[in-house]
Amino acid sequence: MLAKPITLGPMHFEKRSDAVAYLKDMLHRYDVGDKVSEKDAVILRAALEHHPNSVAKIGCGIHYFSVRTADYGTKCFWVNRSDGTTEKFSITGSIHTR
Amino acid sequence: MELSDFQSWLLNEGIRADLDVITRLSVRNELDNLEPTTPALSSEAIDWPRLLFAGSILARSDQRSDQEAALRIATAAISLANKAQVKDAGAVLLGKLSNFRAIALAIDRSLLAADLNGRLGVALRLEAQRREMDRSILVQSSGTWLQVNDFQQRFWTNAAENGWLSASAPTACGKTFLVLQWLIDQVMACETKVAVYLAPTRALVSEIETNLNNLLDKPDLIEVSSLPLPDKYNAARAGTKRLILIFTQERLHLLANVLGNKFSTDLLIVDEAHKIGDNQRGVILQDAIERATRANPNLKAVFISPATQNPEELLTDAPHGVETIAVDSDTSTVIQNLIVATQVPRRSKLWSLTLRQHGSALQVGTLHLASAPVGYKKRLAFIAAAAGERGGTLVYANGAAESEEVANLISQLLPKLDNNDSELSQLAELARKGVHKDFQLAPLVERGVAFHYGNMPSLLRLEIERLFRSGKIRFLVCTSTLIEGVNLSCRTIVVRGPRKGKGHPMEPHDFWNLAGRAGRWGDEFQGNIICIDPEDKQAWPDGVPSRSRYPIKRESDAVLELGDGIVNYLYERGRSDFSSIEDADKFEQVGAYLLTTFMRLGSLSKANIAKRHDTASIAKLDEALRILVTHIDIGVDIASRHPGVSALGLQRLLDAFRNYKGDVENLLPAEVASNDSYDRFVTIMERINKHLFLAFTPETRIRLHALIVFKWLKGYSLSRMISDSIQWHQDVGRTFKLPELIRGTMELIEQIARFKAPKYFSAYMDVLHLYLREIGREDLISDGLDIGTQLEFGISSTTLLSLMEIGLSRMSAVAVYEKIARDDLTKEESIEWIVERIDQFESMGIPAIIIREVRERLTLFND
Numbered sequence: 020m021l022a023k024p025i026t027l028g029p030m031h032f033e034k035r036s037d038a039v040a041y042l043k044d045m046l047h048r049y050d051v052g053d054k055v056s057e058k059d060a061v062i063l064r065a066a067l068e069h070h071p072n073s074v075a076k077i078g079c080g081i082h083y084f085s086v087r088t089a090d091y092g093t094k095c096f097w098v099n100r101s102d103g104t105t106e107k108f109s110i111t112g113s114i115h116t117r
Numbered sequence: 118m119e120l121s122d123f124q125s126w127l128l129n130e131g132i133r134a135d136l137d138v139i140t141r142l143s144v145r146n147e148l149d150n151l152e153p154t155t156p157a158l159s160s161e162a163i164d165w166p167r168l169l170f171a172g173s174i175l176a177r178s179d180q181r182s183d184q185e186a187a188l189r190i191a192t193a194a195i196s197l198a199n200k201a202q203v204k205d206a207g208a209v210l211l212g213k214l215s216n217f218r219a220i221a222l223a224i225d226r227s228l229l230a231a232d233l234n235g236r237l238g239v240a241l242r243l244e245a246q247r248r249e250m251d252r253s254i255l256v257q258s259s260g261t262w263l264q265v266n267d268f269q270q271r272f273w274t275n276a277a278e279n280g281w282l283s284a285s286a287p288t289a290c291g292k293t294f295l296v297l298q299w300l301i302d303q304v305m306a307c308e309t310k311v312a313v314y315l316a317p318t319r320a321l322v323s324e325i326e327t328n329l330n331n332l333l334d335k336p337d338l339i340e341v342s343s344l345p346l347p348d349k350y351n352a353a354r355a356g357t358k359r360l361i362l363i364f365t366q367e368r369l370h371l372l373a374n375v376l377g378n379k380f381s382t383d384l385l386i387v388d389e390a391h392k393i394g395d396n397q398r399g400v401i402l403q404d405a406i407e408r409a410t411r412a413n414p415n416l417k418a419v420f421i422s423p424a425t426q427n428p429e430e431l432l433t434d435a436p437h438g439v440e441t442i443a444v445d446s447d448t449s450t451v452i453q454n455l456i457v458a459t460q461v462p463r464r465s466k467l468w469s470l471t472l473r474q475h476g477s478a479l480q481v482g483t484l485h486l487a488s489a490p491v492g493y494k495k496r497l498a499f500i501a502a503a504a505g506e507r508g509g510t511l512v513y514a515n516g517a518a519e520s521e522e523v524a525n526l527i528s529q530l531l532p533k534l535d536n537n538d539s540e541l542s543q544l545a546e547l548a549r550k551g552v553h554k555d556f557q558l559a560p561l562v563e564r565g566v567a568f569h570y571g572n573m574p575s576l577l578r579l580e581i582e583r584l585f586r587s588g589k590i591r592f593l594v595c596t597s598t599l600i601e602g603v604n605l606s607c608r609t610i611v612v613r614g615p616r617k618g619k620g621h622p623m624e625p626h627d628f629w630n631l632a633g634r635a636g637r638w639g640d641e642f643q644g645n646i647i648c649i650d651p652e653d654k655q656a657w658p659d660g661v662p663s664r665s666r667y668p669i670k671r672e673s674d675a676v677l678e679l680g681d682g683i684v685n686y687l688y689e690r691g692r693s694d695f696s697s698i699e700d701a702d703k704f705e706q707v708g709a710y711l712l713t714t715f716m717r718l719g720s721l722s723k724a725n726i727a728k729r730h731d732t733a734s735i736a737k738l739d740e741a742l743r744i745l746v747t748h749i750d751i752g753v754d755i756a757s758r759h760p761g762v763s764a765l766g767l768q769r770l771l772d773a774f775r776n777y778k779g780d781v782e783n784l785l786p787a788e789v790a791s792n793d794s795y796d797r798f799v800t801i802m803e804r805i806n807k808h809l810f811l812a813f814t815p816e817t818r819i820r821l822h823a824l825i826v827f828k829w830l831k832g833y834s835l836s837r838m839i840s841d842s843i844q845w846h847q848d849v850g851r852t853f854k855l856p857e858l859i860r861g862t863m864e865l866i867e868q869i870a871r872f873k874a875p876k877y878f879s880a881y882m883d884v885l886h887l888y889l890r891e892i893g894r895e896d897l898i899s900d901g902l903d904i905g906t907q908l909e910f911g912i913s914s915t916t917l918l919s920l921m922e923i924g925l926s927r928m929s930a931v932a933v934y935e936k937i938a939r940d941d942l943t944k945e946e947s948i949e950w951i952v953e954r955i956d957q958f959e960s961m962g963i964p965a966i967i968i969r970e971v972r973e974r975l976t977l978f979n980d
Contacts, residue, residue, distance in 0.1 A: 087796040097792070
């Protein structure tokens with residue numbers, strides 16, 4: 020199977036797995052409870068727009084991103100919406116499914 | 118023959134037989150469910166005139182045993198004799214013992230006709246009146262005369278001098294009442310603008326605050342507060358209203374941190390001052406005293422402790438040139454009967470009771486139990502229920518779980534009360550609504566039984582104590598919280614194999630601190646201590662302890678006396694990561710204290726501690742500390758703000774901040790309203806554990822700890838936190854036992870959210886602020902309420918803070934806050950909100966006891 024390239028904001032990746040690795044690196048630079056920086060948020064926003072449920076995930080609009088606890092002691096990215104609601108989303112779910 | 122020899126002869130031989138008869142009779146009168154004696158005991162043959170004469174000779178002795186015998190004779194004459202003249206003579210003897218409260222009690226109980234002085238002959242009347250005058254003190258602030266006992270008088274006279282005073286006397290001596298009177302007098306009539314009263318527990322703080330407010334008849338001149346907020350302090354210094362602050366040692370540090378160099382107190386009272394020896398918190402108290410003394414070297418200091426061996430020990434740190442005096446008393450105001458209970462062989466329902474007094478044993482009788490007690494908890498419960506049936510009975514249990522079980526057993530032996538008492542029903546309501554609908558306390562208090570332990574919310578605990586004092590709760594099962602600073606006495610205390618904390622047998626002085634609660638001066642003539650299975654080596658490894666007084670020893674001195682342990686700890690602390698250091702709990706706090714002291718003075722040889730330890734050990738410590746400070750560049754000021762937290766830990770945290778690669782904003786706690794808040798706490802706790810001190814353990818529970826801190830700050834009620842936890846257990850399919858879950862939640866709140874988190878989070882924030890200034894990010898420093906105070910009280914909104922400023926307990930404040938829509942109400946706006954709606958509180962489902970507290974505070978406020 021041919022590698023599918025993907026562009027996330029200013030970043031271009033030849034392979035989707037590179038994008039996943041990049042985002043995972045990004046995730047691990049943060050501690051739980053951290054707010055994601057503006058620079059990283061641009062890329063995350065682009066990744067979330069790739070998500071199969073992007074409309075529902077983004078909802079009324081993105082306020083900012085955080086890194087918080089997920090199930091089983093892991094951590095993941097969360098989107099915080101303008102209306103105060105919040106939801107986690109998976110990196111692989113955003114990159115691989117479309 | 119010298120008088121003392123004569124007194125000793127009287128006691129041992131002269132009146133022994135008669136004294137034994139009245140002792141047996143009066144002890145038997147104290148206990149319920151005794152088998153009749155054969156032949157029946159009677160006081161008919163007692164030669165009262167001879168006995169009373171002997172009593173008046175013994176009353177002149179300063180020996181405790183003689184004083185006790187005189188007191189025994191006097192009370193027996195009043196309660197056992199039939200003739201009015203004998204009763205009157207007993208009362209005169211009580212007067213000689215300056216025990217005016219016991220005379221008042223006898224009149225109150227109709228054992229003695231009123232107007233005693235009117236019935237005395239001229240000579241006796243003059244003598245009695247002179248004694249009453251001699252034994253009176255003038256309360257300047259109110260212009261009234263107060264009748265006092267010898268201890269109280271000596272305290273009052275000596276406290277009038279400037280300087281430091283340390284007073285020690287047994288529990289039922291009227292210490293607290295007198296000290297509070299004196300405190301008010303000082304603040305009203307003297308130069309004192311700000312006084313601090315230190316008490317070792319939050320429960321005692323609430324109690325003292327309430328008592329003081331009740332005693333104050335001029336609340337417009339004096340402000341009383343237990344909140345470490347700067348406004349009232351500033352007002353007092355500006356001269357508007359004088360201020361009495363009631364604090365734990367931690368709260369004193371919180372206020373001093375907020376005020377910085379401005380902090381200074383004119384008068385410091387340290388209650389339960391022997392707690393300076395407590396593991397981990399003793400050194401925080403010592404530090405608080407030293408900090409107040411540094412801020413004002415002319416500070417007047419008063420230490421109070423119950424029956425201690427060496428009250429003068431506390432005076433050795435007084436600044437040079439300050440006068441010091443110790444006031445010590447060992448006289449008894451109530452008789453204390455130490456009774457041991459042993460099972461009659463092969464008769465499990467019959468227990469033989471023996472009175473132990475000064476080396477001799479006196480058979481009292483046989484106690485008949487309702488059921489055969491299998492296992493030690495049943496023994497404790499059944500013997501208490503039988504012997505102490507008339508109430509005022511305190512049972513000592515080893516731990517919170519056991520206290521619930523024993524209380525449950527006792528309640529089963531009691532008949533259900535016919536007419537529901539409204540106060541007991543209200544307490545049950547508070548337990549159901551404030552904790553959980555199935556909290557065991559509720560059905561128990563409806564039967565007049567309760568349990569009581571340290572982690573309970575203070576409103577609940579104070580109400581239990583109040584109803585126990587008033588007699589509506591007849592049995593109270595308590596834990597070692599009682600010897601950790603709760604002013605509660607009882608008629609009878611029942612105990613078997615008491616342990617302190619987790620598993621250690623009680624030292625004799627701890628046991629006697631507990632036993633000393635038997636006998637409420639002014640409410641009873643005697644108190645009883647019933648010790649079960651005295652010969653059982655498991656229960657009493659060293660037997661039932663003989664009377665003993667508490668030796669005061671500072672925690673810091675005790676740690677130094679252990680030898681090189683602390684020196685080795687300091688070396689280890691400098692070298693390695695502390696997860697591998699042993700005995701950190703024992704050494705960290707004192708180590709931190711020594712390090713800060715060294716940083717301040719440049720050598721421990723200049724510190725007070727050098728007065729008490731040899732030069733060689735001080736030099737060894739200096740050497741270890743000198744190496745540590747080479748790693749430290751933070752100032753001594755910041756270290757002084759966090760007693761018990763090592764300056765080395767603070768430095769390592771600062772280094773970690775300096776090496777932090779992320780956005781500095783992520784180092785700050787997130788607002789509790791933010792979605793990130795809980796997770797941010799998790800990370801902060803991990804940082805604290807890694808760099809500052811391994812405070813939140815086990816590390817696998819950090820998330821739970823963070824969740825508790827988060828909910829506590831968010832202003833959740835205890836009942837909500839409990840029901841959340843139940844919900845979580847059900848959602849993930851974990852089993853749980855409700856009583857354990859309730860106790861566990863209470864413990865997490867007290868130990869994590871209210872003790873460890875404020876201590877370490879406020880140190881974290883201070884170091885972070887230092888770092889933010891260093892990198893020019895002062896914009897991130899908020900000037901709001903510091904996190905330590907927020908956590909201590911469990912508040913993060915202005916409204917909740919305002920409610921607590923009115924003086925409400927957190928439980929009440931949260932219950933009211935749940936009904937208030939706005940979170941930014943000032944104190945005045947909150948009062949307005951309440952005044953408009955208080956009549957609807959009941960229909961809002963707010964428990965009656967909370968409504969009562971709200972009303973009381975409002976009245977106080979309106980005054």
